[in-house]
Amino acid sequence: MQTGYYSSAAGMVTQFNRLDTIANNLANVNTNGFKEDQLIVGDFMRLYKEARDELSNANNSKAGAAFLNRTMTRAPQIVDSYTNYSVGNMQKSSNSLDFALSQEGLFFAVKTPEGVRLTRDGAFTLNDEGKLITKQGYEVLPSDYQNSQEGISFATTDSIIEVDKNGQILTNVPNSASLVQNKKLFIAQPESLKDLVKEGDNLYKLADINSLKSIEQSGAVRQGFVEKSNVNAVKMMTQLIETNRLVGMYQKAMDTQMNDMNKDAIEKIARKA
Incomplete structure (x- = not known):
C-alpha cells in the first residue's frame, strides 16, 4: 500500500529539482551571456522498456520481475540535463x-x-x-x-x-x-x-x-x-506554473495515501479482527 506513497514522494522530489533549475534560469534572465539549463524527465513506460531490455532473465519470470522492481521507480525521474547554448539577443x-x-x-x-x-x-x-x-x-x-x-x-x-x-x-x-x-x-x-x-x-x-x-x-x-541571456522568461514562467501544479498533485496523492486509504485499510482490518 505504501508503494503509491513512495511513488508520489519520488515524483515530488523530481519536480522540486525541476523547480530549482527553473528558478535559476529566471534569476539569470538579465545576466549577459547566460545560457539556460534544462532537465529531461523520463516517462515511466520508456524507462520500463529500457530496463526490460537489460533483463538477464526471461521477462515473465519471477527473477525478471524482481530485477525490474529493483531497478525501476514508479515515478517520473530526471534522466538527463543539458545547457542550451543558442545565441541570445x-x-x-x-x-x-x-x-x-x-x-x-x-x-x-x-x-x-x-x-x-x-x-x-x-x-x-x-x-x-x-x-x-x-x-x-x-x-x-x-x-x-x-x-x-x-x-x-x-x-x-x-x-x-x-x-x-x-x-x-x-x-x-x-x-x-x-x-x-x-x-x-x-x-x-x-x-x-x-x-x-x-x-x-x-x-x-x-x-x-x-x-x-x-x-x-x-x-x-x-x-x-x-x-543578453537566452532564457525565454514567458516559457520559464509557464514551466514554473506547470511544475507547481504537479507538486500540488503529488502532495494530494500522498495525503490520500496516508489519510484516506490507510484509514480505510485499518478500519477493515479492525472489523475482521
Missing part, C-alpha cells in the same frame, strides 16, 4: 569595451584564481593598471596568452580602441589618428560543449583548457554590443 551599448559573440559555441577566455575559464559575457572594463578585465575583476586573455602569459593592457594615451570581427585590437598612435595593432582577443571553441561545466560568475570550466587554441578568423566579434 544582441543589444547595442555605448561602451567600446563591450563585446558579443554572434556564433554559438564560441567563448572569451579569462584568468581566474582557479585557472583559465571561459565566458560568453563580454561586458569588459579597464582596471587602474589599464588591463582589460571582466566585471568580476578577472583578466581577459589575448590569443597569445599561452606563450606570453600576459593579459591585455592599454596605455593612458590610448583614446581610441577598435576591435575587428576577428578580435584584433587596434589602438591609436599618440597625437595621431593612425591605428596600430595591439593584442588580439582569445576566442575559444571547445570541441564538445558537453565537456563544459558551469561555475559561478557566468564562467565555464573545461578539463583540457590548456590545449585550446584561439581561433584566428572567427568573424564573430561584435564591438559595442552585449549578448
Whole structure:
C-alpha cells in the first residue's frame, strides 16, 4: 500500500529539482551571456522498456520481475540535463569595451584564481593598471596568452580602441589618428560543449583548457554590443506554473495515501479482527 506513497514522494522530489533549475534560469534572465539549463524527465513506460531490455532473465519470470522492481521507480525521474547554448539577443551599448559573440559555441577566455575559464559575457572594463578585465575583476586573455602569459593592457594615451570581427585590437598612435595593432582577443571553441561545466560568475570550466587554441578568423566579434541571456522568461514562467501544479498533485496523492486509504485499510482490518 505504501508503494503509491513512495511513488508520489519520488515524483515530488523530481519536480522540486525541476523547480530549482527553473528558478535559476529566471534569476539569470538579465545576466549577459547566460545560457539556460534544462532537465529531461523520463516517462515511466520508456524507462520500463529500457530496463526490460537489460533483463538477464526471461521477462515473465519471477527473477525478471524482481530485477525490474529493483531497478525501476514508479515515478517520473530526471534522466538527463543539458545547457542550451543558442545565441541570445544582441543589444547595442555605448561602451567600446563591450563585446558579443554572434556564433554559438564560441567563448572569451579569462584568468581566474582557479585557472583559465571561459565566458560568453563580454561586458569588459579597464582596471587602474589599464588591463582589460571582466566585471568580476578577472583578466581577459589575448590569443597569445599561452606563450606570453600576459593579459591585455592599454596605455593612458590610448583614446581610441577598435576591435575587428576577428578580435584584433587596434589602438591609436599618440597625437595621431593612425591605428596600430595591439593584442588580439582569445576566442575559444571547445570541441564538445558537453565537456563544459558551469561555475559561478557566468564562467565555464573545461578539463583540457590548456590545449585550446584561439581561433584566428572567427568573424564573430561584435564591438559595442552585449549578448543578453537566452532564457525565454514567458516559457520559464509557464514551466514554473506547470511544475507547481504537479507538486500540488503529488502532495494530494500522498495525503490520500496516508489519510484516506490507510484509514480505510485499518478500519477493515479492525472489523475482521
